[in-house]
Each structure stands twice: as structure tokens, then as C-alpha cells.
Amino acid sequence: MKFIPDAEGFNRCFAGMGFFGCPCCGSSDGEGGNHFCAECRESLEYIREEIRCxxxxxxxxxxxxxxxxxxxxxxxxxxxxxxVFEYRGKVRELVLSLKFNGRVELARAFAHEAAPLLKKVDFPVEIATAVPSHFLRRFFRGYNQAELFGRMLCKETQIPYRNLLGRTRMVAHQSSLPLVKRRQNARDSFVCLAPERVKGKSILLVDDVLTTGATLTDAAAALLRGGAASVWCFVIART
Ligand SMILES: [Zn+2]
Ligand SMILES: [Zn+2]
Incomplete structure (x- = not known):
């Protein structure tokens, strides 16, 4: 079964979004435009090290x-x-809200925090895509949080975004599985939807959370099978 996602759900998500203020505390004394205010920024678990894995x-x-x-x-x-962040404390709470509670405005706030880091690491990428969620999950949730984050991030960093990957089968919720099963569960669950866009390209693969790296590994493998020259990954938080 193949599901080709589009930007429609994304636009729908943001169309009726009249909220402007810090998506964490609700205060409006930040920069506006759904960015985190200075006070909330202080309490977020940034990875601050210069040299990283x-x-x-x-x-x-x-x-x-x-x-x-x-x-x-x-x-x-x-x-x-x-x-950008360690996946714990307030960041974990906010990512879960973005994922399960329809708090789509958090995607923009996270992207705003992530853009400077992406510019700094300067991966030599030509096009970006996100890890897709299965269409049933996307259907009931109405959006894919990784795609929302990826699109907002690309807007800020001027990298062209396309949905290049699809899911081939339903997988159980990764978080409900023991570690050993996760790898097996994710295997072969991605397919490259647009080999003509991928061929010979250096691709930025975006997701919300990196846990074991297994999902990114399998999604990256699908892009490489589709003819990509190289894949670089970027996430909101890592565990
Ligand atoms: Zn705030
Ligand atoms: Zn590492």
C-alpha cells in the first residue's frame, strides 16, 4: 500500500492558527509569531556542547x-x-504535545530554535524530507509532526522541502516496544516515492526524536536505495 502525502494537511493545520505568543507559557512578550519566550527558552534542555556526536x-x-x-x-x-535538545523534562513534554495533543504551533517554535543550529552544522544538503508517519496514524492525527517541523525548518533555512518517503506497512508504536524489537519493527517500512528528485542528491532527513537511530537508519537506507548520494539527519531532540 502506498500513501503519497501532500502539503494540504500542513496548510490546513496552520490556516486557522490565530494564536500568537509563547507556545509554552502563553505569554505574548516574546518575539511573537509562536516563538518561545526568553524565560521558557531558559528552561529548555538545549544540547550546548560545541563538539557533538x-x-x-x-x-x-x-x-x-x-x-x-x-x-x-x-x-x-x-x-x-x-x-537541538535532550529529550527530557519540558522538551519531552512539548514534543509529546506536538505529537499527540494537536499542538501544531509547537512545530514552528521548535523550528525557530533549530534553524541556527542547522545553519551552523552546515550539512551540504540540497533538499529536505521528513520521516513519514503511517497514513492511518496521520489520518487520525491529521498531520505528521516530523513533516510540520521539517517544513517550518526549511522555511527558515531556505532549503527546499518535499515529501520523498512513504510507509510500506503499519508498524506498532515504537515507544511501546522493547528496544530489540524496534529495529525489526521499522525495517523495510519506508519506500522512496520520488527517485527522480532523489537521484544523486544530498538529502536532509528530518524527524522529531532520535531514540535508537533505527528509524532514521531505515528511512535513510530507503533514500539511498532510491539513488540519493548522501543523507544527513536532523531532529528536534535525542534521547
Ligand atoms: Zn514562555
Ligand atoms: Zn551518538
Whole structure:
């Protein structure tokens, strides 16, 4: 079964969005336009280290080139990953709200925080796409949070965005599965929808959270099977 997502749901999500203020505390003394206010920014769990693990964008906790978690993982087909936040505390709460409670305005706020980092890491990408959610999940939720974040991020960084991936089958909620099952569960669940756009290109693959890296690994593999020259990943937060 193939599902080709479009920008319609995305536009619908933002069309009726009349809310302008900090999406975390509701105060309107920020920069406006749904960005986090200075006070809330203080309480968000940014990854502040200058030198980061290229496998997950997280803190390098040893002398080797990868963090201990990435060293223990299978080889990854993407060339680098960036992450803005640690997935805990307030950030975790807000990501879950974006994902499950229809708080779509958070995508713009996160993208605004993420854009400077994406510009700084300067991955040599030509086009961006997001990890797709299965169409049933997207149907009931009405949007894919990774796509919302990806589109807003691309708007701020001037990278062209396209939906390049589809899901091939329903997978159980990753978060409800034990770690060993997650990898198996995600395998072969992505397909490249537009090989003609992907061929020979360097692609930015966006998702909301990097947990084990398994989902990004499988989605990146699908892009490479579709003819992509290289894949770079970027997420809101990593666990
Ligand atoms: Zn606030
Ligand atoms: Zn790592």
C-alpha cells in the first residue's frame, strides 16, 4: 500500500492558527509569531556542547569519534546527525504535545530554535524530507509532526522541502516496544516515492526524536536505495 502525502494537511493545520505568543507559557512578550519566550527558552534542555556526536547529535561522552550509544549501535547509512535538545523534562513534554495533543504551533517554535543550529552544522544538503508517519496514524492525527517541523525548518533555512518517503506497512508504536524489537519493527517500512528528485542528491532527513537511530537508519537506507548520494539527519531532540 502506498500513501503519497501532500502539503494540504500542513496548510490546513496552520490556516486557522490565530494564536500568537509563547507556545509554552502563553505569554505574548516574546518575539511573537509562536516563538518561545526568553524565560521558557531558559528552561529548555538545549544540547550546548560545541563538539557533538555525528551519529546522534548528542554529547560526546568519550575520547572516541562517536558517543557510547552510537558506538554500540549498528553502522548507520547517514553521514551525520544534528539534534537541538535532550529529550527530557519540558522538551519531552512539548514534543509529546506536538505529537499527540494537536499542538501544531509547537512545530514552528521548535523550528525557530533549530534553524541556527542547522545553519551552523552546515550539512551540504540540497533538499529536505521528513520521516513519514503511517497514513492511518496521520489520518487520525491529521498531520505528521516530523513533516510540520521539517517544513517550518526549511522555511527558515531556505532549503527546499518535499515529501520523498512513504510507509510500506503499519508498524506498532515504537515507544511501546522493547528496544530489540524496534529495529525489526521499522525495517523495510519506508519506500522512496520520488527517485527522480532523489537521484544523486544530498538529502536532509528530518524527524522529531532520535531514540535508537533505527528509524532514521531505515528511512535513510530507503533514500539511498532510491539513488540519493548522501543523507544527513536532523531532529528536534535525542534521547
Ligand atoms: Zn514562555
Ligand atoms: Zn551518538
Amino acid at each position: 555525528p551519529g546522534c547529535g548528542g554529547v560526546l561522552d568519550g575520547v572516541l569519534g562517536l558517543c557510547s550509544k552510537c558506538l554500540a549501535a549498528d553502522a548507520r547509512p547517514y553521514l551525520g546527525a544534528g539534534a
